[in-house]
Amino acid sequence: MGFFPSTPAGPQDDGPTIEHTREDPTVEEARDVYIVEEAGRRARAIAHEVFGGVGRSALTGLGLGGPFRGLLRLDVPFHSLETHHDREQEFLAAVADDALLSAVPLLFVVGPHVD
Secondary structure (H helix, E strand, O other): OOOOOOOOOOOOOOOOOOOOOOOOOOHHHHHHHHHHHHHHHHHHHHHHHHHOOOOOEEEEOOOOOOOOOEEEEEEEOOOOHHHHHHHHHHHHHHHHHOHHHHHOOEEEEEEEOOO
């Protein structure tokens, strides 16, 4: 009797295997994703300046087509509904004035940052 178990038995049959079927992105697809990610970083920087900080952010749905290129969630400090609304309008105006962000349409979800 030993302290180590015997060698675990493998599967009884080979069965179906899982294969990786996604091809590597093309240079153009990789460039498009990079541009959307850069737009997300730029929007986060603007939100940090306008709202006085950004707690968390997440860029999802990096679509390479359709009306929006991605969804950017920004959790920002929340003081009051009126202040938040005013700062949201300021943020959206700054986004519209930015050359990159006006060319890369993102959907923004601006919510309160909770510690």
